[in-house]
Amino acid sequence: MTMNDTPQGLQKKITDQLLLIKDQIESQDIEYLNQAIQELKIDQLPLTAKQDIISTLRAKHINETNFIQKLPEIMMSHMYRMRRCLLSIDNHIDSMKPQYIGELLKILIFPQEDKLIEKFPILLEIIRFVNEKILNHLQSINEKLNEIKEMEKTLLKQKLGNFTIKNPPKIGQQQFNFSQCLCKFKQRIVDQKDNGKNIKCDMCSLDYHSNCLLIKSAENLKFIELQGFICPFCTIQHMDPTVIKINTLVQPQYIILSVINNIQQFSFQVPEQFTKCQIQLRCLKIDGSNGIDEPTWPDYGQLTINNKIYKFEPLLINYALKKRKDDIITITEFTPEKNNTVIFQETKEIASIKDTHRISTGQSYVFAIYIVEQLTVQQIIQLIDSDPKSRLPVQQAKKACGEITNDAYVEFNRTHLTCQLSYNPIRKPARGQFCKHSQCFDLENYILATASSKQGKSWRCLVCKKKCFTFMIDSYQEIIIKVINQQDLKFDYVTFLPDGDISEYKIKIAVDQYFDIVEPPQRKQVMMQIQI
Numbered sequence: 001m002t003m004n005d006t007p008q009g010l011q012k013k014i015t016d017q018l019l020l021i022k023d024q025i026e027s028q029d030i031e032y033l034n035q036a037i038q039e040l041k042i043d044q045l046p047l048t049a050k051q052d053i054i055s056t057l058r059a060k061h062i063n064e065t066n067f068i069q070k071l072p073e074i075m076m077s078h079m080y081r082m083r084r085c086l087l088s089i090d091n092h093i094d095s096m097k098p099q100y101i102g103e104l105l106k107i108l109i110f111p112q113e114d115k116l117i118e119k120f121p122i123l124l125e126i127i128r129f130v131n132e133k134i135l136n137h138l139q140s141i142n143e144k145l146n147e148i149k150e151m152e153k154t155l156l157k158q159k160l161g162n163f164t165i166k167n168p169p170k171i172g173q174q175q176f177n178f179s180q181c182l183c184k185f186k187q188r189i190v191d192q193k194d195n196g197k198n199i200k201c202d203m204c205s206l207d208y209h210s211n212c213l214l215i216k217s218a219e220n221l222k223f224i225e226l227q228g229f230i231c232p233f234c235t236i237q238h239m240d241p242t243v244i245k246i247n248t249l250v251q252p253q254y255i256i257l258s259v260i261n262n263i264q265q266f267s268f269q270v271p272e273q274f275t276k277c278q279i280q281l282r283c284l285k286i287d288g289s290n291g292i293d294e295p296t297w298p299d300y301g302q303l304t305i306n307n308k309i310y311k312f313e314p315l316l317i318n319y320a321l322k323k324r325k326d327d328i329i330t331i332t333e334f335t336p337e338k339n340n341t342v343i344f345q346e347t348k349e350i351a352s353i354k355d356t357h358r359i360s361t362g363q364s365y366v367f368a369i370y371i372v373e374q375l376t377v378q379q380i381i382q383l384i385d386s387d388p389k390s391r392l393p394v395q396q397a398k399k400a401c402g403e404i405t406n407d408a409y410v411e412f413n414r415t416h417l418t419c420q421l422s423y424n425p426i427r428k429p430a431r432g433q434f435c436k437h438s439q440c441f442d443l444e445n446y447i448l449a450t451a452s453s454k455q456g457k458s459w460r461c462l463v464c465k466k467k468c469f470t471f472m473i474d475s476y477q478e479i480i481i482k483v484i485n486q487q488d489l490k491f492d493y494v495t496f497l498p499d500g501d502i503s504e505y506k507i508k509i510a511v512d513q514y515f516d517i518v519e520p521p522q523r524k525q526v527m528m529q530i531q532i
Contacts, residue, residue, distance in 0.1 A: 227465060252368040378444075
């Protein structure tokens with residue numbers, strides 16, 4: 001066995017090749033920095049901004065006249081210093097002896113969490129620009145990196161003595177599937193300590209890292225624990241209950257923009273038979289603080305569809321709303337059987353308004369394009385009413401009405417029979433698919449009010465604020481409302497006991513009589529629901 005065949009020899013070979021790559025990239029750092037300064041037009045910054053940067057970086061030999069000439073040197077010195085500080089936290093990493101590709105990435109990439117310069121977004125953009133250039137260089141030598149990966153696998157087998165370690169999950173241990181998480185799409189090595197919490201989608205049951213979705217605040221995480229979580233891919237597919245999806249033109253996918261790559265282009269063809277339908281373009285911003293639940297386009301940019309431009313203007317910093325009320329973009333003018341082009345773009349030129357407007361660039365999005373058919377409110381209700389999956393059987397609905405979700409112990413559950421939107425009696429009682437309470441809203445009023453909203457459509461339950469992309473009609477309350485109307489009982493609420501039975505005597509007697517005198521075919525159907 002030669003020296004190169006031993007674990008020590010193989011490790012030295014890997015380290016030598018990684019160091020060669022490291023030296024090649026670091027020799028380009030200053031050039032990348034100069035490109036960033038030119039690309040981002042730092043020379044056009046106001047004089048006061050330049051003075052603030054000089055003061056923050058504590059640059060003694062730099063002034064307004066030699067600012068552009070000296071900035072690369074001062075900035076690079078600061079970036080190297082911050083990177084050394086970050087690496088010093090990981091005691092096992094030696095920047096002169098990277099052991100594997102993951103360590104090389106940590107050594108090369110400059111930290112973007114920099115409290116000293118975080119008040120200067122343009123300086124953070126410079127760091128992002130340089131990091132993108134580094135990653136592009138690594139991508140250009142992908143073949144070489146794959147060779148090193150194969151050596152890493154061989155080294156690992158040697159260290160394990162060619163044994164495969166199997167570690168089956170223990171009974172009751174939860175298994176995770178992060179196949180749709182943003183970190184998988186980026187193909188980046190994720191530090192397990194920096195993932196945040198693992199959160200599971202209530203619809204598809206796939207798992208996501210809270211930090212990958214930028215859900216970092218304790219308040220947002222607590223909200224998700226209480227309200228449940230629906231992932232961006234499920235959200236973008238079900239976010240408009242007023243249409244029927246006929247075909248998918250662009251599958252839901254991540255869009256990751258940067259200072260260098262701020263444009264994404266898509267093309268699609270619409271079959272001739274769908275020329276009378278509509279095309280919906282849907283977008284979600286990966287921003288767990290306020291963008292992952294509702295349609296959200298770039299803060300500052302535009303969407304070009306067959307040369308027609310839709311502009312996105314940023315909000316003023318002191319604007320009352322937390323976020324802009326965006327909506328799905330619907331088009332009816334397209335060329336059938338030919339290529340239609342969509343250009344998704346973030347605007348780079350933000351230096352002149354960045355101090356007065358809310359702008360964040362280099363963001364990640366989930367984007368999709370669908371062929372849809374618009375439904376009227378009556379068609380939507382008829383579709384829901386005729387679908388057995390959208391109707392909660394009587395016994396199951398009765399149990400739900402009896403469940404008390406309050407922390408405090410109570411002996412009854414009062415449910416109002418008037419709609420919170422119109423204050424008229426509820427006609428078709430419904431809740432969202434994920435709602436756990438007994439209170440219903442009137443299905444027609446809810447759909448009409450939400451669909452006609454001019455400032456963004458928030459399909460959320462009026463009671464618990466959970467997403468309402470799909471609805472469940474409460475068969476039990478539907479019978480109660482029918483009986484109250486037939487017998488002209490003057491009640492605007494009903495009180496449910498823990499077993500789901502009705503506390504109000506007159507209503508209880510009337511509902512019991514309804515089940516006794518109902519016609520045999522209908523009674524049989526009701527009893528079958530109860531048995532289910």
